[in-house]
Amino acid sequence: xxxxxxTPKHLITATGQRVTLRCSPRxxxxxxxxxxxxxxxxxxxxxxYYNGEERAKGNILERFSAQQFPDLHSExxxxxxxxxxxxxxxxxxxxxxxxxxxxxxxxxxxxTVT
Amino acid sequence: xxxxxxxxxxxxxxxxxxxxxxxxxxxxxxxxxxxxxxFPGKGPALLIAIRPDVSEKKEGRFTISFxxxxxxxxxxxxxxxxxxxxxxxxxxxMVSGAGGTSYGKLTxxxxxxxxxxx
Numbered sequence: 001x002x003x004x005x006x007t008p009k010h011l012i013t014a015t016g017q018r019v020t021l022r023c024s025p026r027x028x029x030x031x032x033x034x035x036x037x038x039x040x041x042x043x044x045x046x047x048x049y050y051n052g053e054e055r056a057k058g059n060i061l062e063r064f065s066a067q068q069f070p071d072l073h074s075e076x077x078x079x080x081x082x083x084x085x086x087x088x089x090x091x092x093x094x095x096x097x098x099x100x101x102x103x104x105x106x107x108x109x110x111x112t113v114t
Numbered sequence: 115x116x117x118x119x120x121x122x123x124x125x126x127x128x129x130x131x132x133x134x135x136x137x138x139x140x141x142x143x144x145x146x147x148x149x150x151x152x153f154p155g156k157g158p159a160l161l162i163a164i165r166p167d168v169s170e171k172k173e174g175r176f177t178i179s180f181x182x183x184x185x186x187x188x189x190x191x192x193x194x195x196x197x198x199x200x201x202x203x204x205x206x207x208m209v210s211g212a213g214g215t216s217y218g219k220l221t222x223x224x225x226x227x228x229x230x231x232x
Contacts, residue, residue: 002157033219043158043203043222056219090157097218102148105157 004093004106012112018079021109025093032074038087050097081113118206120223128231135189135226137204144206149189152201194230201225
């Protein structure tokens with residue numbers, strides 16, 4: 001158990017809908033990363049927050065957004081869902097924002113868009 | 115330039131064998147190279163990591179070899195066990211990229227599915 005929690009574990013929804021994925025980082029970690037894992041694209045970085053502020057963006061679609069709250073939990077919002085958005089979404093946390101801080105991954109949320 | 119190429123895609127060894135997984139990168143700004151292990155239905159778990167000023171790092175049965183001039187690094191699993199059967203990912207990150215927007219994001223290889231037969 002990494003100490004990172006993600007809810008829900010599974011999510012099934014229809015195209016065009018909007019969903020929210022939630023992540024609680026390890027105690028004391030200030031940085032949260034979101035990654036998408038799919039069969040064709042592998043593990044892809046989406047976005048990073050550090051102590052409530054956005055620090056880095058990857059290939060995140062405009063339909064996707066995220067935020068980190070004062071209690072440091074983070075939410076990833078996915079809207080106007082398409083079939084291709086079906087994937088595993090992982091949250092990772094680390095104590096700091098830099099590359100040398102180890103990232104610990106949560107168990108993921110499996111999103112199925114029908 | 116942001117890619118990390120991993121090989122092989124899959125690997126089958128007998129118990130006690132030494133599977134080797136290789137990764138190569140282009141961007142010389144990468145300066146942190148972790149390996150992750152993922153079991154089905156679970157999130158990636160950090161195994162071991164290395165920085166480019168070190169050529170080798172061992173942790174238990176896992177060893178990373180790093181060749182900075184060739185821009186390659188590899189994972190060796192000594193005395194492999196059936197419980198090591200999982201997908202392994204190499205990754206790379208940099209302290210800061212252009213405009214300081216790459217703080218710690220990981221660029222992953224495509225993964226290697228390892229099967230260790232009893």
